[in-house]
Structures are given as structure tokens and as C-alpha cells.
Amino acid sequence: MRIGICGAGTVAQGVVQILRDQSGLMSRLNPDPIEVVALASRRNLNLPVFEGIPFIDDVFALAEREDIDVLVELIGGTDDAFTLVKAALANGKSVVTANKALLAHHGAALFQIAREHEVSLLFEAAVCGGIPIIKALNESFVGNQVKGIAGIINGTTNFILTKMAQQGQNGAFDAVLAEAQHLGYAEADPTFDVGGMDAAHKLAIMASLAFEEPLQLDAIYVEGIESITSDDHEWAERLGFSIKHLGIALADDGGIEMRVHPALVPNGSQLASIQDVTNAVNVLADPLGEILLTGAGAGAGPTGSSVVSDLFDLAAGCARKPPPALMSVTSTRAAKSIEHTISGWMVRVDVPDESGAMSEVASVLAEYGLSIDQIQQRDTAGGMATVALILDPVREDQLRSALLNLEGRSNVAGTRAIRVFDSRAVG
Amino acid sequence: MRIGICGAGTVAQGVVQILRDQSGLMSRLNPDPIEVVALASRRNLNLPVFEGIPFIDDVFALAEREDIDVLVELIGGTDDAFTLVKAALANGKSVVTANKALLAHHGAALFQIAREHEVSLLFEAAVCGGIPIIKALNESFVGNQVKGIAGIINGTTNFILTKMAQQGQNGAFDAVLAEAQHLGYAEADPTFDVGGMDAAHKLAIMASLAFEEPLQLDAIYVEGIESITSDDHEWAERLGFSIKHLGIALADDGGIEMRVHPALVPNGSQLASIQDVTNAVNVLADPLGEILLTGAGAGAGPTGSSVVSDLFDLAAGCARKPPPALMSVTSTRAAKSIEHTISGWMVRVDVPDESGAMSEVASVLAEYGLSIDQIQQRDTAGGMATVALILDPVREDQLRSALLNLEGRSNVAGTRAIRVFDSRAVG
Numbered sequence: 001m002r003i004g005i006c007g008a009g010t011v012a013q014g015v016v017q018i019l020r021d022q023s024g025l026m027s028r029l030n031p032d033p034i035e036v037v038a039l040a041s042r043r044n045l046n047l048p049v050f051e052g053i054p055f056i057d058d059v060f061a062l063a064e065r066e067d068i069d070v071l072v073e074l075i076g077g078t079d080d081a082f083t084l085v086k087a088a089l090a091n092g093k094s095v096v097t098a099n100k101a102l103l104a105h106h107g108a109a110l111f112q113i114a115r116e117h118e119v120s121l122l123f124e125a126a127v128c129g130g131i132p133i134i135k136a137l138n139e140s141f142v143g144n145q146v147k148g149i150a151g152i153i154n155g156t157t158n159f160i161l162t163k164m165a166q167q168g169q170n171g172a173f174d175a176v177l178a179e180a181q182h183l184g185y186a187e188a189d190p191t192f193d194v195g196g197m198d199a200a201h202k203l204a205i206m207a208s209l210a211f212e213e214p215l216q217l218d219a220i221y222v223e224g225i226e227s228i229t230s231d232d233h234e235w236a237e238r239l240g241f242s243i244k245h246l247g248i249a250l251a252d253d254g255g256i257e258m259r260v261h262p263a264l265v266p267n268g269s270q271l272a273s274i275q276d277v278t279n280a281v282n283v284l285a286d287p288l289g290e291i292l293l294t295g296a297g298a299g300a301g302p303t304g305s306s307v308v309s310d311l312f313d314l315a316a317g318c319a320r321k322p323p324p325a326l327m328s329v330t331s332t333r334a335a336k337s338i339e340h341t342i343s344g345w346m347v348r349v350d351v352p353d354e355s356g357a358m359s360e361v362a363s364v365l366a367e368y369g370l371s372i373d374q375i376q377q378r379d380t381a382g383g384m385a386t387v388a389l390i391l392d393p394v395r396e397d398q399l400r401s402a403l404l405n406l407e408g409r410s411n412v413a414g415t416r417a418i419r420v421f422d423s424r425a426v427g
Numbered sequence: 428m429r430i431g432i433c434g435a436g437t438v439a440q441g442v443v444q445i446l447r448d449q450s451g452l453m454s455r456l457n458p459d460p461i462e463v464v465a466l467a468s469r470r471n472l473n474l475p476v477f478e479g480i481p482f483i484d485d486v487f488a489l490a491e492r493e494d495i496d497v498l499v500e501l502i503g504g505t506d507d508a509f510t511l512v513k514a515a516l517a518n519g520k521s522v523v524t525a526n527k528a529l530l531a532h533h534g535a536a537l538f539q540i541a542r543e544h545e546v547s548l549l550f551e552a553a554v555c556g557g558i559p560i561i562k563a564l565n566e567s568f569v570g571n572q573v574k575g576i577a578g579i580i581n582g583t584t585n586f587i588l589t590k591m592a593q594q595g596q597n598g599a600f601d602a603v604l605a606e607a608q609h610l611g612y613a614e615a616d617p618t619f620d621v622g623g624m625d626a627a628h629k630l631a632i633m634a635s636l637a638f639e640e641p642l643q644l645d646a647i648y649v650e651g652i653e654s655i656t657s658d659d660h661e662w663a664e665r666l667g668f669s670i671k672h673l674g675i676a677l678a679d680d681g682g683i684e685m686r687v688h689p690a691l692v693p694n695g696s697q698l699a700s701i702q703d704v705t706n707a708v709n710v711l712a713d714p715l716g717e718i719l720l721t722g723a724g725a726g727a728g729p730t731g732s733s734v735v736s737d738l739f740d741l742a743a744g745c746a747r748k749p750p751p752a753l754m755s756v757t758s759t760r761a762a763k764s765i766e767h768t769i770s771g772w773m774v775r776v777d778v779p780d781e782s783g784a785m786s787e788v789a790s791v792l793a794e795y796g797l798s799i800d801q802i803q804q805r806d807t808a809g810g811m812a813t814v815a816l817i818l819d820p821v822r823e824d825q826l827r828s829a830l831l832n833l834e835g836r837s838n839v840a841g842t843r844a845i846r847v848f849d850s851r852a853v854g
Contacts, residue, residue, distance in 0.1 A: 014714065017714070018570040018571075018714065019570075021572070022569070022570050022571070022572070025569065025572075025639070026569060026570075028639070028751055029569065029747075029748075029750065029751070030748075124567070130715045130716065130718060131718065132559075132562075132563055132566075132567035132568075135559075135562065135563075135566065135567055136559055136562075139559075139562065139736060139739070139740065139745075140551070140559035140562055140732075140733070140736045141559075141732065141736070142449070142452065142453060142456065142735065142736055142739045143445040143446075143449050143453075143731070143732045143735030143736060143739070144445075144449070144732055145448070145449070145452075212452070212455070268700070269700075270697070270700055270721065273695070273696075273697055273700055285732075286728070287441065287444070287445065287727070287728025287729070287731065287732060288557045288722065288723065288728060288729050288732045289557065289722065289723045289726075289728060289729060290722065290723075291557060291558065291720070291721065291722035291723075292719075292720075292721040292722065293718070293719075293720055293721075294697065294718065294719040294720075294721070295715065295716065295717065295718035295719065296715065296716045296717075296718075299716075300714070301713070301714025301715060301716065302714070302715050302716060304570070304714065305567075305568065305570045305571055305712075305714060305715045306567070308569065308570030309566060309567045309568070309569055309570060312566070312569045312570070313566065316747065318566075318745040318747065320456075320743065320745065321456075321457075323456065324455055324456070
């Protein structure tokens with residue numbers, strides 16, 4: 001099988017290194033060798049790992065060449081990559097991509113073109129690096145109805161939240177972000193990761209496969225971690241939780257919900273134990289139950305490993321047809337707006353340090369039908385106190401009304417609310 | 428695709444239920460429907476789930492029938508199942524099995540027959556129920572060199588150890604085993620699970636796939652959990668560990684090691700957080716890094732889900748050829764004997780509660796080149812004390828010599844030693 005690789009960055013280097021290192025294993029398992037016939041990139045960095053591979057500077061040329069069976073798209077972005085992948089598929093080449101943004105934005109069109117030309121468009125590497133979640137959803141869990149997916153699906157945000165929690169009051173968001181950038185775990189412009197859009201791309205793809213619904217990036221509620229403070233971490237810890245940035249997709253007969261936001265997860269749960277840049281995807285399916293896949297979500301080795309796994313499926317003649325959901329455009333179930341979703345909550349209310357303050361907060365919450373799981377009060381500076389509560393799951397608009405009421409009271413100096421997610425409460 | 432199912436127990440019921448529930452999904456993904464043309468079992472229980480499926484009482488007849496493309500072997504055991512699967516493969520039928528004992532004992536012969544007759548022998552359900560570890564090793568991790576596997580791969584032992592740890596001094600092994608039997612988590616004759624042989628079967632299969640070596644059940648060191656006491660759990664907790672029953676397989680250029688035994692794992696690690704009957708498999712691979720798959724290791728739904736995943740691979744024409752390792756009989760790397768493996772240890776030494784006792788223990792251990800990571804002493808009854816230590820990783824024969832020396836001393840009333848496993852120390 002003759003492949004052409006577009007892009008010469010970290011993942012491309014990882015792919016070529018693996019193909020060199022593992023050629024023995026792969027030829028034992030399958031007699032059709034994988035041969036890199038060309039590497040295309042705007043700049044030729046003359047890296048030793050690419051030695052011996054013919055180099056060209058026009059990525060679009062690879063989509064046209066007759067000596068290439070499979071194009072590996074590793075240039076990223078959604079403009080040139082869309083043009084490139086469209087051309088390759090239309091020319092009868094299968095495509096392997098690690099580009100989650102491309103699929104989240106243009107997946108329906110691309111999978112449709114792949115089907116028309118009877119070629120494959122594979123993308124294990126596009127979601128959570130080395131974790132084989134796409135193959136699991138497409139092949140292993142095929143006998144199941146997936147009810148929910150919840151995961152730590154962005155390594156940058158998990159690294160930042162882990163460090164903030166470890167550093168206590170010294171762990172301000174800006175300082176830890178700078179540390180992550182210094183270590184190469186965050187981009188110079190970190191908006192895409194810390195703002196949640198990267199996680200939303202991955203969630204859109206997983207939810208489409210899991211629920212057999214169209215790709216619906218726009219239907220995802222997206223909230224980043226920029227506003228998380230060291231006080232948030234301190235209170236979470238006191239109440240027995242850790243703060244994680246989650247991608248959550250749930251489905252029932254009434255609809256689907258997709259959301260990306262920071263949330264408190266109970267300490268002792270598996271999601272709470274996921275540290276640093278590690279990713280984790282929890283799938284709840286019937287009749288399988290709960291299954292968790294954990295591993296490296298990025299990097300040359302893990303992401304390259306997933307690209308090679310797709311290439312090997314193609315070489316073995318075992319690449320699946322595009323799942324119908326990914327090329328569909330008509331939803332069968334409506335996406336819920338965030339106001340209609342149900343979550344537990346950590347709520348903090350700043351009040352004067354006077355008797356009766358805590359009971360006023362509690363009685364307002366009770367008035368709105370909110371049920372209190374935990375309540376704690378702590379004095380702060382200047383004669384003030386913070387009342388912190390963990391609330392049982394409640395519809396979001398109900399919580400928002402209660403917060404509005406609290407904020408309108410003369411005794412309330414401010415409120416803060418962060419969602420709670422407990423995978424044991426799903427399903 | 429026409430299938431015949433041999434066996435009418437829990438897993439067979441799960442498989443048929445899934446095929447009924449998910450026929451819509453599967454036909455959307457693949458046009459070749461999976462049709463159950465016969466169910467064979469010694470006894471006809473007339474279960475509602477099997478309604479409409481022709482029943483026969485001769486399982487061997489299914490291996491001969493021309494209207495069956497795929498035989499699903501769910502009768503268990505290694506005698507009749509071997510005869511049955513051999514006959515089916517030789518008659519050109521592919522086989523899907525959940526039978527780990529069959530493969531661990533007769534895998535090489537069966538995969539050889541499958542290859543000769545150009546049919547498939549699939550077994551996702553044979554290892555860890557619903558966890559897709561076989562597909563991961565065979566397909567997803569194909570670009571990797573697997574260096575190690577360590578997992579909680581027997582639900583019965585994990586349930587018993589979890590309950591013992593929770594119940595403190597009331598958690599005697601016999602009492603908790605009786606509870607597990609009452610709840611249906613342990614067989615009337617629990618030897619196979621608690622003695623470690625069930626885990627050894629699974630480990631043999633995973634290690635063969637992972638390391639490209641023949642199936643070598645006899646080369647596995649097997650130790651059960653029968654001797655674990657509430658004192659062991661209490662000391663593990665004091666020192667910051669949990670006791671788990673692990674299957675461990677490690678490979679380097681020098682050889683491979685495979686062992687099943689109880690071990691202390693550090694609290695806070697992911698393996699320590701695996702509770703009750705849940706299974707977990709940790710794979711360390713290059714360049715993928717560490718990846719952990721967690722889920723239900725048994726039961727109609729999870730195991731049935733894996734059988735259906737194999738059936739779907741067959742129906743989609745995507746079942747892989749038998750991996751060469753599984754049919755090979757010649758090892759390229761020697762299996763290490765347990766004496767030559769390296770582990771950390773928890774060692775407890777009973778000594779008189781006198782000054783100098785702890786230092787005598789420490790100096791003997793130092794004499795044998797053992798390095799102490801933690802040491803604690805506690806008074807027990809009758810003027811005695813227990814010195815408990817966590818030792819850094821050391822070759823097992825070195826540890827055994829030191830224990831023999833200690834046991835020969837007049838001051839030492841007894842010793843107890845349990846291995847420590849830290850996945851972070853592998854690789």
C-alpha cells in the first residue's frame with residue numbers, strides 16, 4: 001500500500017518513525033507492506049527521520065498522484081485541509097487524518113464524498129491521541145446502545161487544572177498557563193484548548209458515532225477554564241471533589257445533550273484520578289455498562305500510533321465503511337439547550353458573617369426546590385463569610401433563577417456556581 | 428451470516444438478547460444480517476429470550492451443518508469444547524468463543540487448524556468480558572512494541588479483596604468468600620478464580636498477543652488470594668497501599684516474565700481505584716505509553732457484547748487472520764522463573780518488643796543488599812512487636828535468602844512477605 005503524507009510536524013515524524021520501527025511486526029501480521037512514497041510540506045526541514053523519503057513542497061499534488069493509494073492528512077486547519085482531503089477522496093484515495101477540527105466542521109460533506117467514491121476516511125488519531133476510542137465506538141461497542149460519554153478530552157486543560165489544584169493559593173490560572181506554555185503543553189495562543197473548542201471538536205465526533213446523530217458542533221455548549229480560580233479548587237477540595245474540564249454527551253429518548261465545561265468530580269472516582277496531560281473517556285452503554293479508556297491524548301508516539309493503526313486497517317483490507325451517522329444531516333433527536341440540562345452544583349454565596357445568613361441562603365434554595373447535599377460556612381476577611389453548598393442534580397434554569405434571587409438580596413455580596421458531574425448518577 | 432450457538436447459559440442469553448435489541452443498528456452499519464439458525468444445548472430451558480430459535484440437544488451436530496457459517500462456542504470446558512471447535516474449523520466454519528481455558532490449553536492447535544482452513548477463530552469475549560483488549564492489542568496497538576501488561580483480570584478475587592479491605596478485622600477471607608458466593612460473584616467451587624488459574628488463562632492469551640510469543644500457560648507463576656488476611660490489608664493501608672490480585676506480563680530483550688499473584692499497589696494509582704468485580708488492564712507500549720482499559724469483566728451483557736463485536740467483524744468481512752504468535756510453538760525469548768523476577772516487597776517480621784529488634788531486622792536486610800523505602804513498628808500482644816517494611820524492587824531470590832536468614836534467628840518469631848507492584852516503575 002503506497003501512502004503519501006501531507007505535513008511534516010510532530011505527528012508526521014511519529015508516523016514515519018513507527019513505520020520504520022515496526023515494519024517487521026506489520027509484515028508478519030499482513031503481507032501488504034506500507035510504503036511512504038512521498039512527503040509533502042511547505043517547508044523541508046531535512047529531518048533525519050524523513051531520510052530517503054521523496055519530498056515535495058506542494059501538498060495538493062499528493063491528492064492527484066497516481067502512485068499514491070492513501071493520503072495521510074497531517075497539515076491541520078480547516079481550509080487547505082478541506083480542499084486537500086476533498087480532492088484526494090474524489091480521486092479515489094482513502095484518507096487517514098488526525099484533524100478533529102476538519103471533521104467537526106466538514107465531516108458530513110467529506111464522509112459523503114468518501115461513500116460516493118467507495119473509499120475510506122479514517123480518523124482514530126483525531127480524537128484523544130493514542131486512546132482507541134473510535135474503534136471501540138465503531139466496532140467493539142456495536143452491540144450496544146450508548147447512553148453517555150464523559151471524559152477528560154483535552155490534555156492542556158487537565159494539566160493546568162492539575163497544577164492549580166496542587167499549588168493551592170499559589171496556583172493562579174495565568175501563572176500555571178505560563179508554566180504549561182513553557183513546557184510545551186499549551187500553545188502560544190492557548191484559546192482553542194483553554195476555551196474548550198478543541199474538546200468540543202472531539203465531543204462532536206464521539207457523540208455522532210455514539211448516538212447515531214449528525215455531527216452538530218454548533219449544538220454543543222462550550223465553556224473554558226479561564227475563570228477557574230484557586231478559591232474554586234480550595235473549596236472543591238474541602239467538599240471532597242476535584243475540578244476537571246469535561247466533555248459530556250448524554251442521550252435519551254427525549255433528546256441529546258452535549259456540553260464542554262469545568263465540573264467538580266468526586267474524589268475517589270476514576271475521573272478524579274486522571275492527572276496532568278492524560279486523557280480519559282468514560283462510556284456508559286447498554287448492556288456493556290461503564291467502560292473507561294485512559295491514556296496519552298497527544299504527542300508524536302500516541303497520535304502516530306493511532307494513524308498507523310488506521311493505515312494497518314486499510315492495508316489489511318479491514319477499514320470500515322463511513323458510519324451513516326457521520327454523513328447524515330438530519331437529527332432524529334433534538335439537542336437540549338444548556339438551560340434544560342440537569343447537573344449537580346457547587347454554589348458559594350458571600351454573606352455578612354452574621355447569624356441567620358446561612359439559613360437565609362438555605363431557605364431561598366429550598367424555595368426554588370433545590371436540595372442540599374452538603375453545606376459549609378467559612379469566615380473570610382472584613383466581617384464576611386462564604387456559605388458553600390453542594391446541590392443535588394437540578395435543571396439548570398431552576399438553579400439560575402435561585403441564583404438571581406440570591407444576588408438580588410441586600411445580604412448577598414456575590415455568588416459563584418460550578419457544575420458537579422458524577423458518572424455514577426448517569427443512566 | 429448464519430450462526431449456530433452452542434450453549435444456553437448466561438452469555439448465550441446475552442448474545443441473543445443483543446442480536447434482537449440491536450438488529451436495527453447493525454443492519455444500518457452492515458447489510459449482511461446476523462441470523463441465529465440454531466441453538467444447541469444438552470438441556471432445553473425454554474427461556475423466553477430463545478423463543479423462535481430452533482433448538483437441538485446435540486452441540487456437535489452444529490459443527491457439521493451446512494446451513495451454518497459461524498459457530499459460537501459458549502459451552503465452556505476444555506474437552507468437548509476442543510472437539511467441537513476443532514470440528515467446526517475443519518468444516519470451514521469460523522468460530523467465536525468466550526472460552527479462555529480452551530485457548531490457553533489448546534490455542535496453538537486450534538489457530539493452526541483455522542489457518543489451514545482459512546477461517547477465523549475470534550475470542551474478544553474470552554479475556555476480560557466487555558473490555559475490548561483483544562482488538563486493542565491486535566489492531567489498535569499494532570504500531571507498538573508492548574513492554575508490559577498488568578491488570579486486575581479476575582472479578583471474583585477483586586470483589587473479595589475489596590470487601591476484605593472495607594471490613595477491616597471483620598473481613599476474614601472465608602467470610603467474604605461466602606458473601607461473594609451468596610451474591611453469585613463466586614462459584615460453589617471457587618478454586619479456579621481465587622487460586623489464580625482463571626487469571627492465568629487470560630494472561631497467557633494477552634501475553635502471547637502482546638509479545639509475539641507462543642501461548643505458555645505452564646510458564647506462568649500462579650498464586651491465589653487464599654492466604655491473604657485482614658492483617659495484610661490493615662498493614663497495606665497503614666503503609667499507603669491496597670492489595671489487589673494482579674496478572675503481570677513483562678518483556679525485555681532478556682526474556683519474558685508472567686505471573687499472577689496478590690500485590691500491594693500504591694493508593695492513588697489507577698489500579699488501586701478499581702473496586703468490586705470491575706476489571707482493568709494496563710498496557711505499557713512504545714511509543715504509545717501507558718494506557719488503561721477498565722470495565723465489567725464478566726456477565727451476560729459485557730461478555731455478550733464482545734461476542735457480538737466478533738460476529739459483527741465477521742459479518743462485515745473484517746475479521747483478522749489468526750495472529751502468527753498464537754499458533755507458534757517456539758519461543759524466541761525464555762520465560763524467567765519467579766526467583767529471577769524483580770519486585771518491591773512488603774515484609775513483616777514478628778520480634779520481641781525490645782530495643783534493638785528493629786535495627787537487627789534492618790541490618791540483616793542491608794546485609795543482603797535490600798533497600799528500605801518505609802519502616803514501621805507496632806506492638807502486638809504478649810510482649811511482641813511487628814516490624815513492617817516496604818522494600819525497593821529486588822530480585823526475588825535475594826529477598827528469599829534474606830527472609831531465610833531472618834527466620835533462623837532466635838529473635839524472629841515469624842515473617843510475612845507480599846509483593847509490591849507499581850506500574851510507574853515498569854518500562
